[in-house]
Amino acid sequence: MSEFRRGATNNRWVIIAPERGCRPSDFEQRRIEYDAGPNACPFCAGNEDMTPSELYRDPAPDGRGWHVRVIPNKYPALMPYADSAPEPISRFFERRHGVGTHEVIIESPVHNHDIPDFCEEQMIRIVEAYSARFKVLMENLSFRYVLLFRNHGTEAGASLLHPHSQIIATSIVPQQVRSSLRIAKAYYERKERCLFCDLMLAELRNGERIVDENDDFVTWTPYDSRFPFEIVIYPRAHSHDFSTMADHQKVGLARTLILTTRRLRSLLGDVPYNLVIETTPSLTARPGSPGSRSILPHAYHWHIAVIPRLTRVAGFELGTGFYINPMPPEEAAKHLRDAAVQGIP
Numbered sequence: 001m002s003e004f005r006r007g008a009t010n011n012r013w014v015i016i017a018p019e020r021g022c023r024p025s026d027f028e029q030r031r032i033e034y035d036a037g038p039n040a041c042p043f044c045a046g047n048e049d050m051t052p053s054e055l056y057r058d059p060a061p062d063g064r065g066w067h068v069r070v071i072p073n074k075y076p077a078l079m080p081y082a083d084s085a086p087e088p089i090s091r092f093f094e095r096r097h098g099v100g101t102h103e104v105i106i107e108s109p110v111h112n113h114d115i116p117d118f119c120e121e122q123m124i125r126i127v128e129a130y131s132a133r134f135k136v137l138m139e140n141l142s143f144r145y146v147l148l149f150r151n152h153g154t155e156a157g158a159s160l161l162h163p164h165s166q167i168i169a170t171s172i173v174p175q176q177v178r179s180s181l182r183i184a185k186a187y188y189e190r191k192e193r194c195l196f197c198d199l200m201l202a203e204l205r206n207g208e209r210i211v212d213e214n215d216d217f218v219t220w221t222p223y224d225s226r227f228p229f230e231i232v233i234y235p236r237a238h239s240h241d242f243s244t245m246a247d248h249q250k251v252g253l254a255r256t257l258i259l260t261t262r263r264l265r266s267l268l269g270d271v272p273y274n275l276v277i278e279t280t281p282s283l284t285a286r287p288g289s290p291g292s293r294s295i296l297p298h299a300y301h302w303h304i305a306v307i308p309r310l311t312r313v314a315g316f317e318l319g320t321g322f323y324i325n326p327m328p329p330e331e332a333a334k335h336l337r338d339a340a341v342q343g344i345p
């Protein structure tokens with residue numbers, strides 16, 4: 001029978017509907033073919049003059065090439081500063097300047113690689129670049145929230161095949177993040193414990209949804225998975241801020257990301273997916289809200305969501321906010337654990 005499930009960290013309801021009888025083979029994907037190829041690709045090695053000037057570079061040892069580059073997005077969603085005085089706030093038609101920044105992390109000079117193809121060293125360099133840019137943007141007082149995300153495949157919103165992630169820093173904390181912070185704070189105020197640490201312990205005790213664990217990270221399919229084969233990755237040690245990872249955790253995360261995406265590829269083929277890093281907003285106190293975020297370092301726990309895009313969001317989801325997922329996360333975890341993975345780092 002299908003069931004409603006509520007997520008402990010977001011109060012969101014999903015509908016798990018297993019009688020739709022889906023198997024992994026129903027979702028198998030073939031190689032993505034939406035690409036013009038390396039010659040027309042602005043992210044390929046040799047085409048550096050097609051992009052805006054670099055913000056970050058991890059150089060190759062020969063001094064000429066590079067392993068990872070970060071550039072401003074040529075078509076940014078937000079601009080770093082306002083070009084006019086602030087608008088008066090209207091009760092019904094509120095608007096603010098679109099202040100923020102939008103960067104692209106080019107994750108490899110090689111055109112058609114994705115995370116499952118990367119070696120551990122390359123993935124560590126990418127995690128270093130993520131962390132370095134997070135740190136810089138979090139220290140900028142104009143920005144309140146920094147989101148790093150990765151779209152792979154057209155169904156996931158990617159317009160270029162070349163491996164890349166994006167970072168958007170915004171001057172407003174998004175509603176979804178506020179809601180999650182509120183739930184985490186309320187839990188901490190009641191129990192003086194981190195909701196996410198407790199959830200991780202409950203998942204480890206239960207075991208049914210665990211996909212992988214190593215010394216530094218635990219991977220599972222959430223009880224309230226909205227999509228088939230949705231995966232979350234949590235650092236085992238409590239930490240609210242992605243950019244404060246120690247070196248051994250960066251290595252652990254690189255291994256975990258490669259392993260997780262290899263499991264998905266082995267099971268489902270070249271699956272379109274979104275990857276999102278969820279971390280705390282800037283904790284600098286603002287006028288009008290002094291200290292309101294001071295418990296967040298204890299109450300919030302950063303994590304990563306990997307969301308394969310195998311089902312479509314349609315009228316029911318838009319109208320209700322509920323998602324219908326035909327693949328119970330307990331079954332998804334079993335399939336992912338059983339997936340044959342070559343060369344686990």
Ligand SMILES: [Zn+2]
Pocket residue numbers: 037038041042043044045110111112162
């Ligand atoms: Zn390319």
Ligand SMILES: [Zn+2]
Pocket residue numbers: 194195196197198237238239300301
């Ligand atoms: Zn925690």
